[in-house]
Amino acid sequence: MxxxxxxxxxxxxxxxxxxxxxxxxxxxxxxxxxxxxxxxxxxxxxxxxxxxxxxxxxxxxxxxxxxxxxxxxxxxxxxxxxxxxxxxxxxxxxxxxxxxxxxxxxxxxxxxxxxxxxxxxxxxxxxxxxxxxxxLSDGSQLMSKLIGASPVMMRLKEDILDLGQADGHVLIDGETGTGKTLVAHALHAVGSRAGKKFVLVSCNAFEEEALSKRLFGPMMPEDGQLPAIEEARGGTLVLEDIEALTDTMQARLLSVINEQGTPAETRIIAISNLQEAGRTCEDALRSDLFYRLAALRITLPPLRTRGEDILTLFTRLSEQFAEEYGCEAPQVSAQEAAQLLQAPWPGNVRQLINIAERAVLQSRRGSGTIASLLMSDHEDMQPVMTTEGKPLKEYVEAFERMLIDNTMRRHRGSIASVMDELCLPRRTLNEKMAKYGLQRSDYI
Missing domain, CATH: 3.40.50.2300 (Response regulator)
Structure with a gap:
């Protein structure tokens, strides 16, 4: 706020x-x-x-x-x-x-x-x-924004910490809306360049001549800034939509990279959005540039593969929007939890953010359901059909974890209140919290 x-x-x-x-x-x-x-x-x-x-x-x-x-x-x-x-x-x-x-x-x-x-x-x-x-300069703050404890997210966090300490160029790819720019910030923030410049340029936002000036210069005095290559010297230069570079621009970028030598004076993080389009960054870039940029590589997991992270993210987001709009966060039913878990999520986390905000707004009006929002986003989605063929046990466990997590948050870690609301004996609640990695100290 x-x-x-x-x-x-x-x-x-x-x-x-x-x-x-x-x-x-x-x-x-x-x-x-x-x-x-x-x-x-x-x-x-x-x-x-x-x-x-x-x-x-x-x-x-x-x-x-x-x-x-x-x-x-x-x-x-x-x-x-x-x-x-x-x-x-x-x-x-x-x-x-x-x-x-x-x-x-x-x-x-x-x-x-x-x-x-x-x-x-x-x-x-x-x-x-x-x-x-x-x-954005605090590595621990950024890592905390990468919410989730699914195996794919735990591997992603480990990769960020490992690659952040390395000095080579990095290629980040994955479907749209998975958080590639956030990961680029995190890579910079957890590495040795954290206190240096972080410069981000979208290669898709300029015509070729303007992009050439922005990246390599010459910049006119009235432009009021250095070319990105100079501005980021000693730090990190992030190039979003790297696949938008023309052949001429690719050759020029490769020349700059080769001139820097090893270790690179300026680290380049390239972000590609081609994965979901049936092509890859490797298809779009000349091979010598691709292999220089992809010396280290991170592919972000799509939301649909992250299991119960979906419910955790939805809970956090709906609480944030509820605070912003001054109302209560919507309660998720078992059916709606199953719907959230089985949705195809083509827009990934970005789409989930949108759904969470709309759910809070319609809850404030006292109408609509989370399931109806999902159905409006996915007209071909059936209310009781799963898209991933997951066992019922996975849905039950994910809903159970979300229910305990939400109740602990609402009662600010009061074990007695949670036991009373969920009708659980102390030993059973302790066992389930241990099973799902929930710590009372996180809620106090």
Whole structure:
């Protein structure tokens, strides 16, 4: 859920501080006030979750000095300056230094509210972006996103940890929606290049000339960035839809790879989406380039092969969407669990995310079933027919695990409450939790 934004109000006049604070509080903002820039600087660090409104003329450290200090700490912090009548040149200078905008006294409260709304919106984007970058540089966080304990997922996690420590180029392939870009991030985050640049380029998003410039240059000064090969130097360059490269581009990329030598200065992770189209990456690339990129290879498992992971993922996703929409997550019946397990899932995890969100929305309205959503996605799917021919025992065990997992989560690890709801003796519950790898400590 989005973090609530604060507004720090800095002014040496108590009446002004209070009036601004009261007006913004009525508009729904969380405000805090400071009588001097010195006091405010003790609180306003680089990760301050909000914006600043400050007077320019203050005793001691004035507003301009205060602004420069703030910009030195965090140049992306929105600061709205309050100026006196006739101080427009000073306001223009404040904008040059980095102020978000300025208000001239006496100011219109509605304009202040509008500026606060725009500034907090901009700050939220910055904070979300920083949080995402931190998450994508944290190997343990990324590995935790690869949910599932099926044999194929356990092998995938082992492969990521092993190949992440290696230094060769990597080819990632698999069906659409299986999470190939997430795996590329994880490979970078668990390896020795974790603190270096991670640059991602979609080869399918550019015409050939534009892609050539983006990858190899020359970039014009107005482009404001280095070619990807230079930008990623020493780190990782991810090329999505590698099969979209023309023969000319393939030859140029191979030349760059050969020039780097071994070990490669920049690691290249190539992502291919051809598997489900009846062709492979090997068919689309010249053989010498393919074998250089596929020195190390990971093929992601389709969702339909991941067994009870499907129920685990659905549970986690529906809980997240339920929190986002402020409602209860839908309860999955035994029949619906079987439907989830036997669905063909051509869109894989991406499709499951969509189904989970729709299930939460229709549950909030009090209508519809998970089975109806699956049937709408797979018109040829029969309600009681399995597509994989799995034994009944597998469906029963998967549903049983999901039921215990959901109940433990709802009761926050209270064994007594779970025993009571599921009518299970303590010994039986302990045995089943051990069987399914469920730990009480994960729910407390």
């Amino acid at each position: 989005a973090q609530a934004m604060k507004i720090a109000i800095v002014d040496d006049e108590q009446d002004m501080r209070q009036s601004i604070s009261q007006w913004l509080a009525l508009s729904g903002y969380d405000t805090e006030t400071f009588s001097s820039a010195e006091d405010a600087l003790r609180v306003l660090g680089p990760e301050y979750p909000g914006i600043v409104i400050s007077d320019i003329k203050m005793p001691g450290m004035d507003g301009m000095q205060f602004l420069k200090k703030l910009m030195g700490n965090d140049s992306a912090l929105p600061v709205i300056m309050i100026t006196g009548h006739g101080d427009v040149p000073m306001a223009v200078e404040a904008m040059r230094v980095g102020a978000f905008d300025f208000l001239e006294k006496p100011f219109n409260p509605d304009r202040m509210s509008d500026l606060a709304k725009r500034a907090t919106g901009a700050r939220r984007l910055v904070m979300d972006s920083r949080a995402l970058r931190r998450e």
